[in-house]
Amino acid sequence: MELVEKRPENLPPDYSRVETISFASPADGCQVKVDIHSPSKNMGKAFPLVIGPHPISWSAQDDYHGGMPGLMREYHRGYYGLPDKYQVIVALPHGHEHREQYTSLAGPGQIADMAYLIDGLVEFGYTVDKERVYACGLSMGAQEALVLAGKHPARIAATCVFNPIVDLAAWYEDLANMDVPEIKEYDTASRIANEVGGLPGDVPELYAERSANQYIEGLSQVPTLMFWSEMDFIVPRQISHHAILLYRMVKLVGLTCPIAEYNHTEIHGQIEMDQLTRWQLHEWCDYELALRWLLNHKKEQ
Numbered sequence: 001m002e003l004v005e006k007r008p009e010n011l012p013p014d015y016s017r018v019e020t021i022s023f024a025s026p027a028d029g030c031q032v033k034v035d036i037h038s039p040s041k042n043m044g045k046a047f048p049l050v051i052g053p054h055p056i057s058w059s060a061q062d063d064y065h066g067g068m069p070g071l072m073r074e075y076h077r078g079y080y081g082l083p084d085k086y087q088v089i090v091a092l093p094h095g096h097e098h099r100e101q102y103t104s105l106a107g108p109g110q111i112a113d114m115a116y117l118i119d120g121l122v123e124f125g126y127t128v129d130k131e132r133v134y135a136c137g138l139s140m141g142a143q144e145a146l147v148l149a150g151k152h153p154a155r156i157a158a159t160c161v162f163n164p165i166v167d168l169a170a171w172y173e174d175l176a177n178m179d180v181p182e183i184k185e186y187d188t189a190s191r192i193a194n195e196v197g198g199l200p201g202d203v204p205e206l207y208a209e210r211s212a213n214q215y216i217e218g219l220s221q222v223p224t225l226m227f228w229s230e231m232d233f234i235v236p237r238q239i240s241h242h243a244i245l246l247y248r249m250v251k252l253v254g255l256t257c258p259i260a261e262y263n264h265t266e267i268h269g270q271i272e273m274d275q276l277t278r279w280q281l282h283e284w285c286d287y288e289l290a291l292r293w294l295l296n297h298k299k300e301q
Helices: 060-065 082-086 108-124 140-151 168-176 181-186 188-196 204-208 243-253 275-283 287-294
Strands: 017-024 031-038 047-051 089-093 128-138 158-162 224-228 259-263
Touching: 017 108, 031 060, 031 108, 047 108, 047 287, 060 089, 082 089, 082 287, 089 108, 108 128, 108 140, 128 140, 128 287, 140 158, 140 224, 158 287, 168 188, 168 204, 181 188, 224 243, 243 259
Parallel strands: 047 089, 047 128, 128 158, 158 224, 224 259
Antiparallel strands: 017 031, 031 089
């Protein structure tokens, strides 16, 4: 599958400040890195914080600038320029993985690192508005944003996710059984098993702790907006195992739980979608739209 490079050549200047910080993970003491993009004029002001874990196989830099090289930019717009435009701090973890690069998969270390940022950024000279801390991500990043919110509902004011992985074991099985050359070439199923520490049938508890469907009580307390597609090619079964399943599980806690879902697939005049289009549907993500929604929420401390 060939993805066409369509990034604009003349992007407007990005006045946001960027710094890569490093700290010892509270989970295991290993050194982890996070890219911090912040407004150009800090001046000690307390800013909202958006914690944005990246998709699998992408770097934090890829996620900021609009996806991996070769991705058609209209499907993923990135955070480029948004920290300065919306006066927010955007923290993009490089990832806390042990065996596979860019494959943290909501592991305990990754979640602990992201939670640390809420209080820990002050040590690096940033002042965070603790009532306005958000989680946002695409695909694996969505998985991690949901797990973070579900495990720390008192700290997260709202979360917005795109095409989330909700049941990690189900996603592994789908990828392992998908007879598509491009999927086999990436060998993502094997990378998942290697990073998690075994197959779902052998270590189900390790897959469960990385799955948002295990944190329903916490997620029922956090305003959540999920964008998904029934035509998603990379994370299929969004209705039965991922976004819609999660939505229904949260609503069982209470009909007034602040969760909403939106099917972003546009099929007007198009009955059948080819493989490339369905691939791109998974990569569709609008972080600016997410920011506009997130910033309407505030967590009373």
